[in-house]
Amino acid sequence: MNVLIAEDEQKLRDIVVKYLKKEGYTVFEAENGEKALEKFNEAPMDIVILDVMMPVVDGWSCCREIRKTSEVPIIMLTARSEENDRVFGFELGADDYVTKPFSNRELMMRVKSLIRRSAKDNETVLEAGKIKINVRAHRVIMDGKELELSPKEYDLLMFFWENCDIALSREKIIDKIWGYDYYGDMRTIDTHIKRLRSKIKDSGCEIQTVRGVGYRFVVSEE
Amino acid sequence: MNVLIAEDEQKLRDIVVKYLKKEGYTVFEAENGEKALEKFNEAPMDIVILDVMMPVVDGWSCCREIRKTSEVPIIMLTARSEENDRVFGFELGADDYVTKPFSNRELMMRVKSLIRRSAKDNETVLEAGKIKINVRAHRVIMDGKELELSPKEYDLLMFFWENCDIALSREKIIDKIWGYDYYGDMRTIDTHIKRLRSKIKDSGCEIQTVRGVGYRFVVSEE
């Protein structure tokens, strides 16, 4: 797994690089956008992390350039939490957005989540905790044994998977799995969650309840 | 079965080689395109796996060179999921295309599937479990005895065969076997599946139902 990180502040870069390496990634460093673009052509990257404020070529330009030729997941680092920047970034094609100061843990989680999401598009076998999903075969494996999920349970799991570590409201889940024109009991979902939970317990994955909102799927430390 | 793998990243190459050997293939390794072309002339290959990004001679050039003299199945490994590359690759004569990161299981399946497909073109005898299919003769043999399949059953079996371990929706099956303009009863397929199942039971092959989706053909351990 190759990661490219472009950040002009060396101290911060060093810390992030240290953590990335600890997680087993191969890290390519750049101290500005220009260097980043050079490095980007050196090796196929699996994820790119760009600081917005950089000398020579800034993060936005760099992002725009990369997007001309690649769909690699891009995370932007920025000092301000302004909604404007965020929207601007997504328009340019950034996939995620981390506001400084951030914890390494947070950054790592975003990195993993993006890699996981992009892996889904290309490949058919997803993996997290003790669970593997073979999308093409429509199969879920836990500890080598097949997990027998009903269609709704499978759909739910896939939806959570794609939105790992994101609180999903009941409405969103209903809209996605049941369709926006569903008008049955909102509590139906609870029952499915219950059953899915009981099937994936001890898997290293978990569906947490977010009171007043809905649910959140998380993969505990790997 | 001889396999040639050209991949410059040694770690990755080692892993793939390990799996290929485990599957019983004779493996020839190359760390770049030039070496690959050399090796390719050393022995008759049954399948070639080429990384796109390689020093000296890259995967595309290598693919083009090989195609000048051979119709061996070629799988390209690439880091980006761009449709452009894919199209480009197929134009050059690549047969399949695996995007990094990939699981070994996935790669092995593609390898097997290609070998199977090319076998179909040249030798016309496919084999799995206790079933042999002589494509040219349009015959299916199980345990030495001929299986009498109706045309639809034969088509179904071939379609499943080509999509081993993949969940196929009813729609896909209908489109492929009956044509996209079929508008009869969707349940017709069930009856054919039933009959095919009863004919291939005890063959080591099995048509599993994937509830809410369709069917999945699997070959139990060989």
Place this chain on the structure above:
DNA sequence: TGACAGGATTCACATATTGTTCACAAAATC
């Protein structure tokens, strides 16, 4: 033409699996 054969399709019913609802329990929040 008309009987026949093989296969394809449809249909009705049996079964199995899944989805929904509801009432009450448990937990969190106010």
Place this chain on the structure above:
DNA sequence: GATTTTGTGAACAATATGTGAATCCTGTCA
């Protein structure tokens, strides 16, 4: 402690699939 939200088990409803038999085609052949 009252109120709101969520968890849970069981009953029931709805769906999807399996299956056998009847029917419909579409050729063939006398």
